[in-house]
Amino acid sequence: MLQLEELELLKKSLEGEAGPPVELFQKKVEASFSKTVLSRGMDNRYLVLAVNTVQNEEGNHEKHLIITASQSLEYKELCILRNDWCSLPVEPGDIIHLEGDCISDTWIIDEDFGYLILYPDILISGTSIASSIRCMRRAVLSETFRSCNPATRQMLIGTVLHEVFQKAISNSFAPEKLQEYAFQTIQEIKHLKEMYRLNLNQDEIKQEVEEYLPSFSKWAGDFMHKYISTDFPQMQLSLPSDGSNNNSTCNIEVINSLDIEESIWSPRFGLKGKIDVTVGVKIHRGYKTKYKIMPLELKTGKELNSVEHRSQLVLYTLLSQERRADPEAGLLLYLKTGHMYPVPAKHLDKRELLRLRNQMAFSLSNRISKSSVGKEKTNLAPLPQIIEEEQTCKYCSHVGNCALYSRAVEQQMDDSSVPIGMLPKIKEETQHLKLSHLEYFSLWCLMLTLESQSKDNKKNHQHIWLIPASEMEESGNCIGNLIRTERVKAVCDGQYLHNFQRKNGAMPITNLMAGDRVILSGEERTLFALSRGYVKEINMTSVTCLLDRNLSVLPESTLFRLDQEEKNCDIDTPLGNLSKLMENTRVSQKLRDLIIDFREPQFISYLSSVLPHDAKDTVACILKGLNKPQRQAMKKVLLSKDYTLIVGMPGTGKTTTICTLVRLRRYITSRNSQRRKFADPSPLHP
Incomplete structure (x- = not known):
């Protein structure tokens, strides 16, 4: 469970982040959400028709939402937001998902019960949400300028260590085996390419990786393959289902590994992520034993046991609920020392993190603003407030983008508010830029954002969880009712050749052809986006795909669907290039002279x-x-x-x-x- 002071940090990070007060008004919504399917149930999608802030009998403010799950907008329900949920920046026309109980067409979401997910079809990674605890602005910048996170030596070593541990937990932690896995992993082409790009010596990387291997063996000796339950280290873990009166002391035994890098999309909570290892765990408490399937998160850096690391585990427990029963907790393992910490997922932890997720979704969805005075003019919207924390800013990888956006975009607004203490830092990061450079950045950032948000180019995977395959087949962009045939062939590391054929009848008429990008899901609700890849071959009887995961672990009777991955306006690369163009380097300076200042080529x-x-x-x-x-x-x-x-x-x-x-x-x-x-x-x- 997150500590009290850390929960206060979560709440503090949300203060001041809510949008402007929303008055009761009705606006046209058909154009904005014409593709959204409204429905009740597990995948419920409600449309907000009106928002009103009222004062209840106790004198506290509540936010009342008039909502509907009817495509005709005829049947209306009421959702009452209380306590901290009142700060949610929800507006008429927004799509929401509700978790809780509905009594007499009325939902009540308060600090003790229920959740509201804003824009649930925007799936945000658990890593991004956890990073927003210290600074929401950094998290939004990280999602916006994705290609500006350069790979480093530490990242490469972390990736190698993850893969070595994942191979070992599926096979053996014997010292000689660990040495073999380390050697094999470092020799993989993708890692050799990265070493070459970073100008790293292979022997040095191997030596640094080998320093971790004794801790791997130590962890396996502590938590796997013991004879009696009392041999496992005692830990403090109180699950929500245990109640508050039970003794929290227990022994945790890791039985096996069920999945590696399990990719899960959760349209229920608006989350996505890859779980390092999904493990089967026995919790021994006295004479009682409880079996759980939990996420195991691996960390290669300092043993911080920080609020960000544990929050990531809490979010992974929500992700896990898309596939199986609520794990109620996760396990956090630091590979440098072999120390493992159980992280329970309490309701208040999940509540605060989902509120952060909602605020982040709001910021990402409302990157464009229009002037309310005179003729409307389209502008970039301000990002979440700049914080004044020297240590956080000192090690932030987006400090340059933060200062650049502030000076080029936000300081041109009448209502711009920049902490006085941060003005020198902003000036220091941007003093090499001319006014023409700042204007160029602002203009093209606006153009690219508008392009990414245009309805025709917007990436949209909603149909995978909202529309049955049989209905999507009519558009020609989906093939459902598929079963796997033949054995899965490993073509190379991370690529597996799968063959599918229609369970009943001939293949439908389809637009899919060789080379098309596809997303493979199960027909069951719990199997969204199992794998991604592309069509290798397709004919009237079968389809062959090269996918990034081996699906042979699933039962042969599993029914699959192939959805074409829609072509989208990918602005990650141009936004990253725009950011690099503004850097204080000799190469960027030359490019600015040529591209922005129009110096004639020589x-x-x-x-x-x-x-x-x-x-x-x-x-x-x-x-x-x-x-x-x-x-x-x-x-x-x-x-x-x-x-x-x-x-x-x-x-x-x-x-x-x-x-x-x-x-x-x-x-x-x-x-x-x-x-x-x-x-x-x-x-x-x-």
Whole structure:
């Protein structure tokens, strides 16, 4: 359970984050949520028709929502929000999901019972929500500028350690086996590529990974494969179902591993995440034993047992409820020491974290604002308030984006409020930028945000949990009622070839074709988004897919559905590039000069400085077949110091020119590499 002071931190992080007061009004909602299916039950989706703040008999404020689950908007219900739920920034036209009891068409959500999930079809990762405890602004920036989180040495080592532990828990923790798993993992192509990119030495990484292996064995010796229950370490764990009077002292025995990197989408709570290890656990308390399936979260950094780490486990218990019974707790393991902590999921912990999730969903969904004075003008909305915590800001990976957004966007608003103590830090992070650079950032951040939020390009997976496969098949973007045939083949690490065929009847008419991205789910409600991949082959009787998970562990009778992963406007990369363009580096400065300040590109005078004289015949062979304009374009590119734009009408040979240029560049690079090799005969660093 989260400590009292940490719960206060959760509440503090929500204070001041609510949107402006919402008056009772009705607005058109059909256009905004035309794709949303309203329904009651497990996947209930309610539409908010009106919001009103009232004062009850005790003098406390309540927020009353008029809601409906009827597509015709005819049948209405009442939802009463009390206590801290009143700060929820809900407006007419919003879609919500309710957890609790409905009596006489009235829902009551208060501090002791029930939850309200705002925008439940926006699935937010548990990691992001946990990081919002200290700073909501950092969490929103992390979701907005996703590609700005560069991989580091620590991240690579953490990934390797996770994979080694996951292999061991499914097989053996014997020291020689751990050494073997470590060697195999480090030798994988994806990790070798990352080491090369980060300029890391393989032997050094292996040595650092091996330092953790004794702790792996220690953990297995403490919590697995004992003869009697009393041999396991005593721990303090009180489950909600145990009641408050029971003794919290128990022994925890990890029986087995049920899944690795289990990916779960929860449209019920608006969450998504990957659980490091899903384990079967026996809880021995006195003469009684209780079996639970729990999430096991692995941490490779300092043993903090922090509120963020334990909050992540609490959220994973909510995710787990999409697949199985409520685990009521999770396990937090620090791989450096082998110490494990049980984390119970109490109602108040889940309540505060879901409130944080709602605030984050609101900020992500309302990144655009319109002026209420005169003719409406579309602008970027302010982000959650900047905090004044030196330690938090000091180690924040988004401090640059935070300061940039504040100066370029928020400080241009009349109602902008920046903590005075943070103004010097904002100036320090952005003093290298001109006014034209800030305006460029603001404009393109607005353009990209509008593009991502446009109805035509918005990524939308709602149909997977709201619309049956039989109905989705009519659009041609889904195939349901599939069963797995033949054995699953491991093509390479993380890719598995699966064959499916229709259980009954022929394949429906479909738009799916080889190469299409797909999401595979079970027909059952508990099996959303089991795996992602693409179609390898499809015909009138079967479909073959290359997926990122091995589904052979599921029963052969499991019915599956394939949904086409809708093409969407992916702005992660351009937003990341926009952020990098504003960095205080020599390369970014040069790009700003060229792209924003329109400095003319520079060119060298003679080709002889690029092409060696003895390469004349080879170059002529490469250029063979190009016409005069294409050769002129090639020459201009080779002389360029900055950039060259190749312009031409369709069919004039632009693609041919670019392909030839790539061949020529490869040849020049190869020649230069050979020259350096002969000039410096010393052996290359491994």
